[in-house]
Amino acid sequence: MIDISLVVYKPRVEELRSTLAGLSVCKSEFRKLYVLVSGDKFDHQLVEKELEVAGLSSTVYLRYDNLGFAGGHNFLLESAFEDQSEGVLIYNPDLVVEPGALTRLWSICRQNGLESLYGPWIKAVDLADPSVEAIDSLGIRWTADGRHLDIAQGEAWKNPVQESVRVVEGLTGACLLVPRHAYQTVRREDGEFFDSWFVAYREDADLGLRCAAHGVKSLSVKMLGFSHMRGVKEGVRTNPLVNMLSVQNRFLMRQKLGRSRPGNYFLANLRDCIVIGACFTIERSSLSGLSTALKLRRGARYKGNAFAGPASD
Known part of the structure; x- marks a missing residue:
């Protein structure tokens, strides 16, 4: 049971x-x-x-x-x-x-x-x-x-x-x-x-x-x-806290996985650039999440030791 x-x-x-x-x-x-x-x-x-x-x-x-x-x-x-x-x-x-x-x-x-x-x-x-x-x-x-x-x-x-x-x-x-x-x-x-x-x-x-x-x-x-009854639906970005955590965790995952991150390497990194641009323009409340992810990048690399590819700075 x-x-x-x-x-x-x-x-x-x-x-x-x-x-x-x-x-x-x-x-x-x-x-x-x-x-x-x-x-x-x-x-x-x-x-x-x-x-x-x-x-x-x-x-x-x-x-x-x-x-x-x-x-x-x-x-x-x-x-x-x-x-x-x-x-x-x-x-x-x-x-x-x-x-x-x-x-x-x-x-x-x-x-x-x-x-x-x-x-x-x-x-x-x-x-x-x-x-x-x-x-x-x-x-x-x-x-x-x-x-x-x-x-x-x-x-x-x-x-x-x-x-x-x-x-x-x-x-x-x-x-x-x-x-x-x-x-x-x-x-x-x-x-x-x-x-x-x-x-x-x-x-x-x-x-x-x-x-x-x-x-x-x-x-x-x-x-x-x-x-x-989902509180946050896929693709709906209206809550500043949700937005911030989503950005933070995207980059933590990028740093953990490196080239092992699923998807196309070029397209995934292009989207990373778009997200960073949005943080500095239309979604400035997410800047703190991006900053936190960058501060944790060394630890994220160590956490990513289960994956084949090296994480990137």
Whole structure:
């Protein structure tokens, strides 16, 4: 039986209540919910109260600082596996899971091997018009200019006729099943699961590349049962913090991977130049992210030792 990892930053009551109510319906399908609350004592008390109402078996941690998505889930994964977890499902607060889906996902994982990571097909939820069904993510793919995108995002949703798996270049961190064996392999090779420098955004794409280098496959599971109300849609750049982190992590990844970065070398570097130009003109709020990435370039090169090509300055 799996466990679930949930990172909550300054929880919004209605979203949290909806998330926990959905998990409550499926509580016989997982062992325990591990929750990290970043905020103050009031936030912690709020989460504890909602968990009690939902009747969920849980372990809750309070942090006054914000570890971010990557650091937060690293903390919870370590806690769960130290508590003898067989597998942990990284779960976004804006996900919806249908009864039976967790059991089927874990069964598919066991059938196909505990040495891989698994990510189910995810349907996009539009609260303004629930009749519109689209794809949120079928995994992660890389483009010629060194970007990563969610496979088929925005295309019309089609219910899969038969459940199956296929290898992809990465899996969205919004819903990612991590078996113990796969976790141990990544930790042994890299010292951490997600790269904690990434804080949020692009950390799942980086993970997919590192896993491939270590022989850990990323398997997209063609199945029903998971939906996502995404806060930031692909290609939409309106939040200054999202923009800054996206720029920072793009260049951290460039420095880690060097010539091993997916895509066409010329096109990827051309886009780098375009992004740098934008930081100095129309998106100056992202300059701090670019600056941070440059300051960390030496450490990023060392972190990139799992990859074949030398990272560039």
